[in-house]
């Protein structure tokens with residue numbers, strides 16, 4: 001069996017070493033731009049070029065080194081007609097839960113305000129907010145969203161969730177579909193975005209939808225920047241309707257130097273790190289799926305091209 005490896009954004013050698021350890025009978029081939037790929041059974045990649053995709057029409061499956069598939073699906077008709085398999089959790093859910101819990105607690109306990117006060121030399125206790133009414137709403141209840149919801153419940157927050165298809169999660173008020181989105185937003189104090197970027201979800205959080213949130217609501221986006229209409233968010237923060245945001249993802253990454261988000265103190269910025277791919281866990285998961293496919297079995301996390309995730 002031959003496995004082609006490629007990472008458009010970084011080093012691949014350690015991946016090749018780990019695959020060799022997990023699948024000792026497989027030959028791993030690191031593809032370089034400008035090369036003609038040797039015939040391969042599987043490709044494992046991230047951020048491919050059109051030239052690479054063009055050479056993958058005969059592989060049995062393409063595996064992604066990440067959870068989001070938007071950057072691959074944008075190739076449309078140029079995509080090889082083979083199954084595309086993304087990572088399912090692979091250690092990312094715990095990181096997401098840590099990140100979101102931190103951001104929610106930081107806003108709930110007013111640590112931003114205390115930091116500002118400390119810089120001004122102010123010793124001033126602020127009113128404690130009421131946790132019973134401090135509802136956190138999570139958009140997206142999938143491999144990453146569902147564990148985040150569980151963590152928020154454990155922290156004692158009222159939690160509501162929104163997905164495409166109806167869900168039944170213990171202790172969570174579940175909403176589904178566009179028809180229920182406005183109601184979901186109207187009762188959400190902190191909105192956490194964990195949706196895939198698809199033709200249906202792009203710009204979902206525009207001025208109209210963000211305005212449905214109650215005054216003083218807070219946004220945490222750990223999914224994809226293009227889910228949010230950035231100028232609308234900024235305008236609503238400046239108008240005081242949205243209290244602030246913690247953003248890990250942006251329409252253009254790295255966030256360009258002159259972007260107004262950089263200068264807005266109510267926006268906390270991190271560089272797309274809320275859940276990093278853990279190489280060893282990812283290789284273990286992909287290798288296990290390759291073994292299953294090779295035995296003619298089905299695997300989880302195959303992307304549905306119609307849905308776009």
Ligand code: NDP
Pocket residue numbers: 067068069088089092139140141142143144145162163164165166177178194195196197198200201222223224248249272273274275276309
């Ligand atoms: P999943 O595919 O497991 O879950 C997606 C969830 O979104 C599902 O609950 C799905 O609903 C819901 N959804 C999709 N489309 C719609 C829609 N039109 N309306 C309502 N709900 C919808 O994805 P993951 O949880 O694994 O990952 C989510 C996203 O997180 C990834 O797509 C990626 O963009 C982002 N990500 C970001 C990282 C970072 O470091 N910032 C790292 C990893 C991922 P249903 O359950 O009904 O299908």
Ligand code: OXD
Pocket residue numbers: 065066067068069275276277
């Ligand atoms: C992913 C990501 O989708 O890193 O895995 O954003």
